[in-house]
Amino acid sequence: MRIPSRELTPEDHELIETARRIVDAHTDGPDGVHTMGAAVRAADGSVHGGINLYHFTGGPCAELVALGTARAAGARALTTIVAVGNLGRGVCAPCGRDRQVLLDYHPGIRVLLPTPEGVRSVLIEDLLPGAYAWSPQG
Incomplete structure (x- = not known):
């Protein structure tokens, strides 16, 4: 199954660079625990x-920490998220738990992730088809 995606915008590239700067500045190195x-x-x-x-x-x-940081700053409507690995690993796809959290709290969010066509933007709904339906409201 092919996931619908779109090419990155200049803002998407800026978001990737921000995530890269964060991990480069705070990684523990190859044996460390702060790696994304x-x-x-x-x-x-x-x-x-x-x-x-x-x-x-x-x-x-890292994605969940970023969501919490945004919420603590008062940002409730989120549009795009990306994770970048340390040591030059580049953009990484979110794990299953992150995908479920993103879908539950921000169902319209776009996720930047590697694809066969390069890094692309994908709707979270397309990354987690048939997801468990849960909401904070119950």
Whole structure:
């Protein structure tokens, strides 16, 4: 099955660069636990970042930290998110847990991820077809 995607905008490239700067500045290196940076853009144009907090109990991924950072800053409508790996690994796709959280809280969000055509923008709904239907409202 082919997932509908679109080419990146200049704003998407800026978001990737923000996530890359976060992980480059805060990574622990090849044996460290802070290995992914993320950036999310809000509808008002503000950008919020995060870095993963790996822990043996399953600490949050960089995407979830970025969502929390955005929420703490008052950004509720989010439009685009990206995660970038340390040591030059580039843009990485979100894990299944992140996909479910993104779909539940921001069903219209676009996710930047690697595809056979290069890094593209994909709607979260297209990344998680047949997802469990849950909402914070119950």
